[in-house]
Amino acid sequence: MESLLVLHAVAAVCAPWLVRRTSLAVLALPPGIAFLAVLLWLPPRERVEWAPVLGLELSFRADALGVLMMSLVTGVGALVMIYSSRYFSRDDPGLGRYGCFMTGFAGSMLGLVAADDLLLLYVFWELTTAFSYLLIGYDPESRLSRQAALKALMVTTFGGLSMLAGFVLLGQAAGTYRVSDVVAHPPRVAPVAVVLVLAGALSKSAIFPFSMWLPAAMAAPTPVSAYLHAAAMVKAGVYLLARLGPALGDLTVWRAVAVPLGLVTMVLGGWRALRETDLKRLLAYGTVGQLGFLTVLFGSGDGGAALAGAGMLLAHALFKAALFLVVGIVDHAAGTRDLRELSGVGRSMPWVCGVAVLAGASMAGLPPLAGFAGKEAALEALMGAPVVLAGVVAGSALTAAYTLRFLWGAFCDKPGVAAREVHRMPGAMIAAMTGPAALLSSLGLVLTPFAGRFASTLSGYIGTFRVKGHDVHLAAWGGFTLPLLLSAVSVAAGVALFLAREPVARAGAALHVVDSGQVFWALVQRLDRFAIQLTGFIQRGSVPDYLTLTLLAAVGVGVFSLASGGAPHLGVPVVLWQRPEQPVVAVLMVAAAVLALFARAFILLALVVGLTGYGTALLFLAHGSPDLALTQFLAETVSLVMFALVLRRLPLGPVRGRLPFPFRMALGLAVGVLVTGAGMLAMGARTAEPIGAHLEAAAGQAGARNIVSALIVDLRAWDTMGESTVLVVLTLGVTSLVFLRRRSYRIEPVTTPPAEHTRWLSATLPRGQRALAFEVVARLTFHTVLVLSVFLLFIGHSEVGGGFAGGIVAGLAITVRYLAGGRNELAAAVPVHAGVLMGAGLTLSAGTALIGLLFGRAALDLLAVDVSVPLAGHLHLSTGLLFDLGVYVSVVGMVQDILRSLGAELDRQEST
Numbered sequence: 001m002e003s004l005l006v007l008h009a010v011a012a013v014c015a016p017w018l019v020r021r022t023s024l025a026v027l028a029l030p031p032g033i034a035f036l037a038v039l040l041w042l043p044p045r046e047r048v049e050w051a052p053v054l055g056l057e058l059s060f061r062a063d064a065l066g067v068l069m070m071s072l073v074t075g076v077g078a079l080v081m082i083y084s085s086r087y088f089s090r091d092d093p094g095l096g097r098y099g100c101f102m103t104g105f106a107g108s109m110l111g112l113v114a115a116d117d118l119l120l121l122y123v124f125w126e127l128t129t130a131f132s133y134l135l136i137g138y139d140p141e142s143r144l145s146r147q148a149a150l151k152a153l154m155v156t157t158f159g160g161l162s163m164l165a166g167f168v169l170l171g172q173a174a175g176t177y178r179v180s181d182v183v184a185h186p187p188r189v190a191p192v193a194v195v196l197v198l199a200g201a202l203s204k205s206a207i208f209p210f211s212m213w214l215p216a217a218m219a220a221p222t223p224v225s226a227y228l229h230a231a232a233m234v235k236a237g238v239y240l241l242a243r244l245g246p247a248l249g250d251l252t253v254w255r256a257v258a259v260p261l262g263l264v265t266m267v268l269g270g271w272r273a274l275r276e277t278d279l280k281r282l283l284a285y286g287t288v289g290q291l292g293f294l295t296v297l298f299g300s301g302d303g304g305a306a307l308a309g310a311g312m313l314l315a316h317a318l319f320k321a322a323l324f325l326v327v328g329i330v331d332h333a334a335g336t337r338d339l340r341e342l343s344g345v346g347r348s349m350p351w352v353c354g355v356a357v358l359a360g361a362s363m364a365g366l367p368p369l370a371g372f373a374g375k376e377a378a379l380e381a382l383m384g385a386p387v388v389l390a391g392v393v394a395g396s397a398l399t400a401a402y403t404l405r406f407l408w409g410a411f412c413d414k415p416g417v418a419a420r421e422v423h424r425m426p427g428a429m430i431a432a433m434t435g436p437a438a439l440l441s442s443l444g445l446v447l448t449p450f451a452g453r454f455a456s457t458l459s460g461y462i463g464t465f466r467v468k469g470h471d472v473h474l475a476a477w478g479g480f481t482l483p484l485l486l487s488a489v490s491v492a493a494g495v496a497l498f499l500a501r502e503p504v505a506r507a508g509a510a511l512h513v514v515d516s517g518q519v520f521w522a523l524v525q526r527l528d529r530f531a532i533q534l535t536g537f538i539q540r541g542s543v544p545d546y547l548t549l550t551l552l553a554a555v556g557v558g559v560f561s562l563a564s565g566g567a568p569h570l571g572v573p574v575v576l577w578q579r580p581e582q583p584v585v586a587v588l589m590v591a592a593a594v595l596a597l598f599a600r601a602f603i604l605l606a607l608v609v610g611l612t613g614y615g616t617a618l619l620f621l622a623h624g625s626p627d628l629a630l631t632q633f634l635a636e637t638v639s640l641v642m643f644a645l646v647l648r649r650l651p652l653g654p655v656r657g658r659l660p661f662p663f664r665m666a667l668g669l670a671v672g673v674l675v676t677g678a679g680m681l682a683m684g685a686r687t688a689e690p691i692g693a694h695l696e697a698a699a700g701q702a703g704a705r706n707i708v709s710a711l712i713v714d715l716r717a718w719d720t721m722g723e724s725t726v727l728v729v730l731t732l733g734v735t736s737l738v739f740l741r742r743r744s745y746r747i748e749p750v751t752t753p754p755a756e757h758t759r760w761l762s763a764t765l766p767r768g769q770r771a772l773a774f775e776v777v778a779r780l781t782f783h784t785v786l787v788l789s790v791f792l793l794f795i796g797h798s799e800v801g802g803g804f805a806g807g808i809v810a811g812l813a814i815t816v817r818y819l820a821g822g823r824n825e826l827a828a829a830v831p832v833h834a835g836v837l838m839g840a841g842l843t844l845s846a847g848t849a850l851i852g853l854l855f856g857r858a859a860l861d862l863l864a865v866d867v868s869v870p871l872a873g874h875l876h877l878s879t880g881l882l883f884d885l886g887v888y889v890s891v892v893g894m895v896q897d898i899l900r901s902l903g904a905e906l907d908r909q910e911s912t
């Protein structure tokens with residue numbers, strides 16, 4: 001299964017290139033190959049471990065229900081792609097994009113119906129939502145297409161998120177997310193979980209009240225409608241009901257929600273189809289009604305109804321996809337889909353008319369077609385529920401009526417309407433467009449004699465239902481029975497409704513009080529207004545306000561946790577201190593914090609706050625963590641410099657806070673108590689052995705004596721890589737604001753007279769701001785500090801140091817050069833562009849890890865050599881060191897970029 005999904009993914013990526021050089025028909029190969037694989041050699045189960053500790057896996061299953069859905073998804077997908085090769089013009093600019101999205105959707109739908117894991121199913125579920133949005137909005141210049149795509153996206157995404165919450169509750173109750181295990185051992189689950197799962201299924205299959213998106217989606221090209229809205233996407237919700245029915249079908253809430261809503265949808269969809277004049281919209285509302293029928297069958301929760309539902313599922317995909325393809329042919333040839341303008345088309349296109357009649361007869365439930373066999377089995381399965389049975393008979397009558405309306409409107413002669421001129425199509429176009437439709441409609445006739453074998457194939461799936469229900473026989477002919485009589489009554493009623501089509505259409509228009517589309521957009525507009533008002537109330541552009549709200553929320557969560565009784569019984573032992581220097585440092589940090597409250601200048605406030613950071617570094621050192629202490633000390637120093645660069649452009653005194661001081665003081669104390677208490681509770685609640693005891697051995701295996709360095713570079717190198725990337729992106733985002741009005745990020749040097757070059761630095765500072773001693777010290781210590789930074793980089797695996805610490809030390813050396821000499825000196829100290837340094841560092845780190853993977857090794861396990869260097873001592877050279885070098889270069893680039901923007905560029909702006 002993984003290879004089939006990869007095949008679809010590769011084909012989707014290559015689709016624009018393939019379509020330009022060959023034809024859209026070549027993209028029928030991936031679903032065609034998958035169709036053959038499903039029927040011939042696909043294994044029943046496949047599992048690939050992804051994150052075993054978290055219980056995540058790529059798990060697929062090909063049971064009878066899965067094979068049925070996979071056959072429909074791949075088989076119909078291949079035929080629709082062949083049809084599309086002639087439906088679209090070769091010079092259509094969006095053809096490659098269409099092929100990409102359609103192939104990607106086919107692969108996503110294949111993964112959805114094959115997934116044996118709830119979370120994996122959800123991933124593919126959302127992928128189908130995204131691809132359907134792109135396909136429905138195929139014409140970006142059409143406002144109708146954009147609105148239809150947005151409506152489908154919003155409705156199905158809302159259902160998908162609800163379904164995800166239900167999956168989490170269901171998986172937690174079952175102790176597993178594997179679908180087969182959930183079905184084999186159904187858990188006791190809360191009703192809210194069932195309702196959430198149903199919300200996802202019903203919204204995807206356009207069940208009332210989520211029906212409005214499917215008719216609007218007819219703005220998509222006809223091949224999209226034939227595939228997504230007849231055989232694939234809309235079947236996803238029905239498939240979920242079928243898949244989870246054995247586990248949840250016996251629950252009252254399952255039946256109480258699914259059956260009534262399905263019944264209402266069947267009747268309302270069929271009734272609305274009777275007054276539609278656009279052939280695609282007529283079929284769309286018919287699809288809504290048929291999906292309601294399938295929801296009734298699978299929502300009943302018993303095996304007999306599920307067997308009938310499986311038969312109807314197959315029949316509906318065949319006849320409805322064929323009818324959509326027929327509409328595309330008629331539209332191509334006649335230039336319209338309006339049944340009021342079509343007349344005599346059947347005489348001009350007899351083969352197309354024959355295909356439509358065959359598919360329509362199956363939709364109306366006439367023997368000996370697949371639709372008849374499925375409808376007979378459904379009526380038999382519902383004998384024990386007379387109210388539901390009556391509703392299904394009424395819905396079947398409406399189905400027969402709109403089927404006749406479709407055939408009459410598309411092909412028959414109409415009094416008073418001139419015969420519609422039909423353009424002749426080339427033979428290749430006729431074959432490519434009529435062939436798939438003819439094959440699909442013919443299968444509804446050819447497969448019917450094998451209905452009994454189809455039922456026996458599904459016996460394993462039907463046997464998983466805990467409620468067996470009424471005995472059901474899926475057969476081409478079941479004899480003269482009550483279901484046959486009810487079927488005949490529904491067909492006769494449908495003929496009567498068709499004959500009275502004009503009064504029925506007028507009655508439907510008169511009873512149409514509320515338009516679901518208008519209701520939807522009215523709700524969206526009100527939601528937009530509410531969001532704007534809420535955003536205006538909360539997002540005021542005030543950082544203190546944001547911080548206040550965040551801290552209040554944190555305090556609220558903590559108070560709620562304590563009030564709910566979640567922590568007081570832990571009995572946490574309180575240890576005031578472990579070493580005598582700890583309380584001394586703590587007192588100094590408290591004093592600095594109190595002093596910060598009374599600071600009346602920004603620069604003083606920054607210095608005092610920095611003292612708390614240095615105090616934290618001392619606490620790290622007191623706890624025996626010199627690596628953390630060094631990193632904290634260096635980072636705090638760089639932060640102070642950055643604060644100074646920014647604060648020199650601000651007023652000396654801080655602005656008076658809008659909130660009163662007592663409130664801020666109380667909030668700060670509450671947050672401090674909360675954080676301290678949470679830390680103590682977390683330490684006291686520990687039951688497992690601390691992981692630190694095992695890190696020494698792990699570091700030894702990595703060839704490192706420094707546990708912290710081994711943890712950052714070897715054990716969690718990908719995390720370090722991600723953190724470095726985030727820091728680079730943030731740095732670029734902040735500094736780019738300073739260069740917002742410039743096209744070049746280059747530091748513009750200032751021309752100095754020849755006499756000025758006799759000084760220690762090529763300084764650009766005004767005479768009143770220069771300090772000769774500072775310039776001398778900066779020049780004398782620069783290279784020494786750089787050597788120290790490199791030394792810290794190399795000894796990181798063995799002693800205190802590492803790439804991050806070394807990079808900050810190098811950055812501080814550059815900072816001193818800038819502070820002493822200005823922007824000319826910064827350009828001289830680092831002549832390489834900051835973006836080049838950051839990009840090179842990230843590339844080096846990522847490339848080092850990927851090279852090891854290419855050679856079949858672990859990410860950073862390609863090179864390890866121990867050498868002795870004079871004066872430096874023992875060095876451990878490894879791939880991890882190259883990775884750390886990338887971090888070093890990235891940090892130097894970030895510091896340079898900050899100095900370049902907040903320092904040199906602001907200097908330039910001030911001078912001009």
